[in-house]
Amino acid sequence: MNSLSRRRSTPIASGSDWTFDILTEFEVEIARLADEYRLDSYPNQIEIITTEQMMDAYASVGMPVGYHHWSFGKQFLATEQAYRRGQMGLAYELVINSDPCIAYLMEENTLMMQVLVMAHACYGHNSFFKGNYLFRAWTDASSIVDYLVFARKYLGECEERYGVQAVEQLLDACHALQNYGVDRYKRPSPVSAEEEARRQKEREDYLQAQVNTLWRTIPGRLPGDSPEPQASEEDPLGLHEGGRYPPEPQENLLYFIEKNAPLLAPWQREVVRIVRKLAQYFYPQRQTQVMNEGWATFWHYTLMNRLFDDGAVDEGLMLEFLQSHTAVVSQPPFDSPWFNGINPYALGFAIFTDLRRICESPDDEDREWFPDIAGSDWRETLNFAMRNFKDESFIQQFLSPKVIRDLKLFQIIDDDHEETLEVAAIHDERGYRRIREALSAQYALSLREPNIQVYEADIRGDRSLTLRHVQDQRRPLARSVYPVMRHLHQLWGFPIKLESIEGEEVARRYHWPLPESDETGNHQGG
Amino acid sequence: MTYFIDRRANAKHKSAVNRQRFLDRYRTHIKRSVEEAVNRRSITDMERGEKISIPSRDISEPVFQHGSGGRRSIIAPGNREFQEGDRLRRPGGGGGGDGSGEGGASNQGEGMDEFAFSLTREEFLEFVFDGLELPHLERKPLVDVEEVRPVRAGVSRDGVPARINIVRSMREAHARRIAMRAPIRRALREAQEALATEERKDPVLRNPARIQELKDEIERLEKRLEAVPFIDTYDLRYNHLVNQPQPSSKAVMFCVMDVSGSMTQSHKDIAKRFFLLLYLFLERSYERVELVFVRHHTAAREVDEEEFFYSRETGGTIVSSALTLVDEIIDKRYPPTQWNLYVAQASDGDNWDDDSINCRELLTESLMSRLQYFTYVEITPHAHQALWEEYERVEAAFPDRFAMRQIVEPGDIYPVFRELFKRRADA
16 A cells, blocks of 8 residues: 555666666665664665675674784685685675664675665664664774774784784784673673773773782782681681682683783783773674574565565566575575574574564464564564564574474484483474573573683782683583683783583693693593 | 765775785795695796695684583474484584584684685795895996986976876966966956946946947957967976986896706706796896806707707717807897896706816806806716816805705705705895
8 A cells, every 4th residue: 555655667777787876776765664664773884895895894804994913814815715716605795883884885796786785784784783782782883983993003003112923922812812801791881982092091000000009029918808817727827818819700801811910011901901892892793693684684575575565676686686585594404515503594584584473463372472472563573672682582582483393493412421412302392492492592602602710810829810611511621722721821921720610520620831740631521 | 874985996905914914924834835836836837826725723713612522402403304302323423413503613714624725926936935035136337338217307398299297287378377367357357447437427427439449448358368378389398208327137047058968858847947946036136037048068059948948969068168158148248237147057967077177267267257146056866076076166266156056856946946045144
């Protein structure tokens, strides 16, 4: 009705060539539709770039201005090689969580692809960045580009003053720990460039002063320690009294290093801080992959269909679109040679699409599983889902039996105490809840990455740093633990110990540097 | 609120710095691969990039990760026949199932043994010749210079149309137009003002003759204004070039090879590779490199490249014949004041006994003083003969201009080449 009345007699354009005029016209049209669907997004800054530039953008993990590091060069070489050999098409979109939201269009793309990317990135991802609670809490879209410029400039200056190698080694160490540079539970202050620059100098002095207090040559009691030394059998004078430092385990390793590492120079602390801040900026993205891609895919699908219904695109372009869309949301089964884990586009798209169905035409099953949303306004419901969840909770909340059936999900338990693998749940009445639970856990960052926290810094003794790894389901650490500890050792400057805890007991201890006699810590594991 | 930006014209190679850092970091790995490539490649094949593989464990960026073991749950799609409670054998033995959808970990080359990428041709040659230098690379002094290069020397009023300096010409024209029009404009403005005053007067008081006169004057002035030419030959400026003498950066490389019966095709291939490396190397240091091929058995002849490497001859060996010919060619075509002269000689070490002494004398008395560098490679697994011994005496006399090494098999070429041209600490 409404859409029919506005139906155009001729499409905006056809064929596969694009011009800036045509793109602008499409953009206006998509913006109008997005507005109708009440998508709230940042202004868009759409940049047309070449393939080569796209590979550059890839290599810098999508940061429009990156500092220099060999690992980005490695990434570039890998991308280039894969692309040249034709193993990989370049993703046709790259979008940056910034205000204005920067999206890249490759010049080689066909018209259809440009329109698709605009719908996907400039309205899908963009509205996700603006709406989702994690992004709102963790990132400041308006200042990220400024911060990146600051970081690049600062690291450039460091390289000039202290040498490329010194900075590179420091960055290597920080990168190894960047997944542990985030406060998971505490709301951080968003990254802000101006403030960083303004406060940087005073912070240098302040930080150093703080560290100096902590590491005074003559150990004294810290403020907040128990006032009187307590004598005991092994320590009659109470020299080791005063409690552990830090009193509570610290999950943010890089933060702890930045504030407490005894030997780091002020500029090195600042570099640690930069890596930490950038890790924080990417933290929401790592937790919302399924939702973010699903949301963007859902919207490009919806918007493209509306464009077609309104007569803005013709059949040819629509067919091309459907082909490409189908490829994006395909989910090869587990035994296919193309299987590479669960495709976040497919899963996210399936969940959002099914949510809309549940709202628009619910059946009995939906009313039983989703009594609150069955039959509700789909735009409100989808918006609510997009705003208030991350992958883990989103799946827990919205993965419907129908999606489980459609994707034929099943759960395998791989227990090293058992001879065989067990199929624990399949897509049936008994399995739905278990699969939902387990899939949700599979996306929980806290379970995906080993849980490692700072347990103790021995500020009165040998200055060693002790970490604790709390095992999840008896899963041990991979061998990469040694190189990471080596990096940590470089930052801390004194011995590093890592205790792997299973239940209440220490199942395994790691040391760096390796003890002289006892090679690679052959303590018995569980 | 949307705007489009066309960034295509922006600099690409934003990652060039990072790429270079990567190459620097893995220099030793890459160098090893390059050396293998040089030994493996055919001679005509030096001028392209190379695929390099580095074991991925050496370049991994470690992070804390779960290892295999323990109890894990995996959700996978595409179930067909499994029922709850089914037991399956572990795929591929102990490891435990993969494919747990831990997105993002895989494109780092995890699981792949080798990290492979390509070097460009420039990067490849950079590594091939890394740490090498040309002995006595010098710009020849400006004695008796013949080489000149046109250099910009300001602008002049005369020149050929191809060298018109448009900006300067237009600026001159502009200035001239302002200068020539100014007095006319002034007169025009006065006339217009007078006309206006006249017309503002009461109709009774107007002087029609005066008005007509002023109107004619205005028309005449406007014509004159238009007649000022937009551009005049007088305005034209030309870029002026003068010829400036240039220090010579030309080199000539004499390839001298023994083609007597004792030299087999494999000897020649080895020699050819050696010459090729030297040529590539010279090419990087000089703007122009000429090649002269001199082959000899009992008599020496200058030939083209094809004949040099592939035609067969038999007979004995008189090395001095080649050296004499080189000497003559230098006299005739390559005056040492203008050319940097390099000689590379390859032989299997055979020579007529009496001749070796002639060779030494030729070298020490005439040739060596004119050459930048003389390299001699002896391709033989056997013991050295008289020629080697005489050359050793030459080397003792000219330790920094004369170098000789023995090559036994193709694999030796590159190391020998590197040794001959390695950077000298005292240089």
